[in-house]
Amino acid sequence: MRVLHLASEKTWRGGEQQTAYLIEELQKLSVACHVACRKGSSFEQYCLQHQIPHIALSFSKVLPLATAYGIKEYTNKHRIDIIHMHTSNAHTMGVLAHLLGARATLILSRRVEFEIGRNAFSQFKYNYSGIKRILCVSARVCQVMAASIKDAGKCTVVYDGISLDRFATQPKENAGFLRRHYSISPDDALIGNISAIDKDKDYYTFLDTAKALKEANVKAKYIAIGKGPLEDEIKAYTRTLGLEQDVIFTGFINNIPEVLPELDLLLFTSLKEGLGTTILDAFACRVPVVATSTGGIPEIVESGKTGFLTPVKRHDLMAEKVLCIFNDPGLRDRLVQQAAQRVLMFTKEQTALKTLAVYKEVLSLH
Known part of the structure; x- marks a missing residue:
């Protein structure tokens, strides 16, 4: 053939x-x-x-x-x-x-x-x-x-x-690129999104969620990995929210297998998404996921079992689910274990x- x-x-x-x-x-x-x-x-x-x-x-x-x-x-x-x-x-x-x-x-x-x-x-x-x-x-x-x-x-x-082999040589305990490269304190959690900075990925909700978590006294840095046509606009919104010291824009990077396992949580805020393979990558890396219930994402994420889903543009609910995971290590462990089994289908x-x-x-x- x-x-x-x-x-x-x-x-x-x-x-x-x-x-x-x-x-x-x-x-x-x-x-x-x-x-x-x-x-x-x-x-x-x-x-x-x-x-x-x-x-x-x-x-x-x-x-x-x-x-x-x-x-x-x-x-x-x-x-x-x-x-x-x-x-x-x-x-x-x-x-x-x-x-x-x-x-x-x-x-x-x-x-x-x-x-x-x-x-x-x-x-x-x-x-x-x-x-x-x-x-x-x-x-x-x-x-x-x-x-x-x-x-x-x-x-x-x-x-x-996805390629499960892609992450096999990147154990979480050995990862440290983001903290080294951006001088991030060990006390700060790393909450990231990996997607193009465009309309459909809704980085506004990502930033609104970061603001809500900051007000809830969560000590974290927010990592925006990607580039796109709305980059200047989103950076301006970051300044409007007073998050200049909290949000890091990395631009496009080609070492995702090294970086993704370092995240403490993937915050995926898309308005539209055919499937969402970045979520699958997070599952493979045992990184917990809070994502929007749009497109094909609910076919990957079973809310409360392999991650958490919220409606689009609901930063308040996203912040609430992040807090659930951060405040309950047992819940986090159950989510990532079940997600690691789920990803074998994809x-x-x-x-x-x-x-x-x-x-x-x-x-x-x-």
């Missing part, structure tokens, strides 16, 4: 990591993986480093036909069986390539819970007959997707997965096996 993965983004975020995990695990299952990626992108570097056969294209939204033609030519030359489209832009290019004559079955991954656009092209590309399955990252995404297209039977749930190996089963199913239909 030959699969061409379309990776259209320039930078490396969660979706790109998931695509890389999938390729690595599919290769172990004897699937020949190829990649069409954006020229000059992080994914092109990944392909070069790992000797993955690939073609680098522009993925220009302004001149899409050149990229689509390149995908078509590569597909037919290498006798690709499946084109797996991992992003919205990749989806567009894959459909166009198919229309131009790419002789392969189309599979689409969907990682966001937004409804599809109502414009004619969005309706066309999501209902395109060449797409045989839409792999939804959670049941919630599947529900939204199924309600948005004509043939809901194309939608199926394949959860994203590994990259499981993702690859379920994806491969879908590949085999659609190819058997021909």
Whole structure:
């Protein structure tokens, strides 16, 4: 079986990591993986480093036909069986390539819970007959997707997965990067969020919760790990709340396996979230989680058992749940132990096996 993965983004975020995990695990299952990626992108570097056969294209939204033609030519030359489209832009290019004559079955991954656009092209590309399955990252995404297209039977749930090995060499007792790098006192708890600083991640609620905990005399530093378009705005809000000495903005860092186990709690405040693999990472590191009950998060976090859930934008309830965990070591231990068992259902190996089963199913239909 030959699969061409379309990776259209320039930078490396969660979706790109998931695509890389999938390729690595599919290769172990004897699937020949190829990649069409954006020229000059992080994914092109990944392909070069790992000797993955690939073609680098522009993925220009302004001149899409050149990229689509390149995908078509590569597909037919290498006798690709499946084109797996991992992003919205990749989806567009894959459909166009198919229309131009790419002789392969189309599979689409969907990682966001937004409804599809109502414009004619969005309706066309999501209902395109060449797409045989839409792999939804959670049941919630599947529900939204199924309600948005004509043939809901194309939608199926394949959860994203994490690498448990990624944290195996990072025991918590040996971690200390944040405290060393930012001169944080041993007396301060570390409460963090790892996500892009954008509208959907709602760092306003993260900061409001920090303010409430400070007023409750919790001694802590709040670590915002990530960058994004609202960074200046969120930093300004930090100053408005008088939290300049309490909140640390690290920007993007690439040593998450070292940093995450050091946190005493993950405070995940998203307004929308397809699944929330950062929560899974926290489970693997035995870091307790307080998160919003949105998107696919409730499919990971069973409130009171593997973490705590609150409605979105309820900083008061989030602060209350943080206090419950900090004030009851026995509760904390039970949460992280049960979360460590829960995460075994969400590994990259499981993702690859379920994806491969879908590949085999659609190819058997021909």
